[in-house]
Amino acid sequence: MSSLWRRRRKSGKSKEINSGSELTIPTHFRCPISLELMKDPVSLATGVTYDRESIDMWHDTGNTTCPVTNQVLGNSDQIPNHELRKMIQDWCVDNKSHGVERIPTPRVPLSSYQVTEVCSKIAAASRGRHDIKCRELLTKINNWAKESHRNKQCLVKNGIGAALAEAFARFSTEKYTNLLKEIMSALTWSFPLGEKGISDLKSVVSLHCMARFLKGDDLSSRRDTIFVLKEVVISSGDDDHELVEIEGIEETLFQVMKVPICPRATQACLVVIRHMMMVSQEKVTMRFVKLGLVDLVLEILVDGSKSVCEKSLVVLDVICRSGEGKESARRNALMVPILVKKILRVSDVTTELCVSSLWKVCLGGNGEGGLVEAVGVGGFQKLLLVLQLGCGEQTKEKATDLLKSMNVYKKKVECFDSSFRFNYISRPN
Incomplete structure (x- = not known):
């Protein structure tokens, strides 16, 4: 059993x-x-x-x-x-x-044939721009999905996501905004979409429509859109350039982060931002840095959950690969204290990312001030523990490099408990 x-x-x-x-x-x-x-x-x-x-x-x-x-x-x-x-x-x-209530007569579960039929009808309605018919079909789909988890699985398994993605691409004009928001809501539970569905959502018209939703005042639409956009970029890989070509998309995503909707939306936004920086690192990273992304990510890291911290640190580590990003990180008084604090406090992933970002910020160029500060907030002891407890080979090499450089200052700097809070630190204006 x-x-x-x-x-x-x-x-x-x-x-x-x-x-x-x-x-x-x-x-x-x-x-x-x-x-x-x-x-x-x-x-x-x-x-x-x-x-x-x-x-x-x-x-x-x-x-x-x-x-x-x-x-x-x-x-x-x-x-x-x-x-x-x-x-x-x-x-x-x-x-x-x-006190026993009569159980209702159960509905007959959805069949693959029914889903295939409704997918064909959605495709026909979207190609003919029959928005009223498409909305009727969408209502039917949502009702099926609400009836049971089994129905929802049947819808996804039989390609409802791809049909909705095609409809979204074909109706992507301001004239059909309300319908598009309804489609976007249904898409949040329709993944995976398949190659054709992802291709439709990556089209220029679809991405511009999603960018428009992210700028809007409708919070539920913004939330649904960032969830769907995250799934699209995950499915696309790091060689997809369509999104980074949208004018003003960096500022749009920055504002979604700055005025958070919910933790899951913040996480999704971080995934999308990381994707964009990996696709076109120097150009896109500089835009995000100028907007103040380093300061915003560090603010999020102070009290973020495990998942938020991991995704924030991934973004921060990518930012620190560029010279502009490193300089922005060094200027923020929270940078080194937060990285040291998060080592061994959240997860193995966050520890590795913290060590990687510390290594980038503190070694080379004008990093000496960062080394002194890292020693002062207990970084030397934390890195020794990382080596003693075991870590990946790359993390081990970076921790060793940092320890060698910090050793010069460890007897000259007064150390604080690394579990301190950051109240005494002046935050950047």
Whole structure:
């Protein structure tokens, strides 16, 4: 019996329906996985009946066996057990006085044929610019997706994302703004889109439309757009130049970061910014530096979550590859203290990124001031710990280089506890 099975069984033992006195659910009405009252009983080829939601989750985790018999299933066909469902519904009605609500008759799950058909209709409506028809189809898709997780999976698996991406590209003018926002919202759960879908969203008209949404006042639209844009750039790789060619896109993304919508939107924005700097490093990085990205990223790092910190440090490390970026980082009083503080405090990834950025900022050029400051805030001790606890080869080399350079100052500088806060540091204007 798998660990998933044991967890479900353990959590379901105490599930009883109560109303003054205890009412026990008949054993054969309980799902063998969740041990809860079945709402949509379905039978597998082995003859064992489960609640549809529970057995779907079992299969979604990669299991190909029947949980009760442990037999390998030749197929995942599920036959609705109408007789048992009727018995459960009758039992619910009979025990209404005990607070039991009658389970509704379940909807028939979405089929691949239905999704393929609606994808064809969306394609036809978008090619003919029939926005009303497209909106009707979009409403149908959203209703299907809301009905169950299984429906949503069926939609994604059968290419709804690619159909929506094509529609977005074809309607990408201000005339259809409301429809485009609805499509964008649906796209947030429609990935992966496939090569054709990504190509449609990378088109010039689609990217300009997304940039327009990011500038707008509609927060939900901005949030949806940055989520979708993140997925697009992840799928595109680092050789995609369409986005960086949009005029003013750097300032648009900077403002999305500066006036945060939610942590996930901030993370998505950081991924997009990193992508742009990797595609056209020197030119794009200089634009972001002039906008004040270094200062903004450091502000985010002070109290950021693990995921936000990791993505912020990736961006900061890329910025520090350029001369302009390093100089901007050195001018910020928070730079060295934050990097030292985050070492060994968040994750192995953040430690490696902190060491990498410290190495870039403190060594070479005008980095001596950074070395003195790093020693003063406990950087020497932190780097020794990094080497003692173990790290990657590149991080080891950079930590060693920093320690050699810091050794000159460690007896001349008064050290502070590296867990300090930054209240005493003057932040840049």
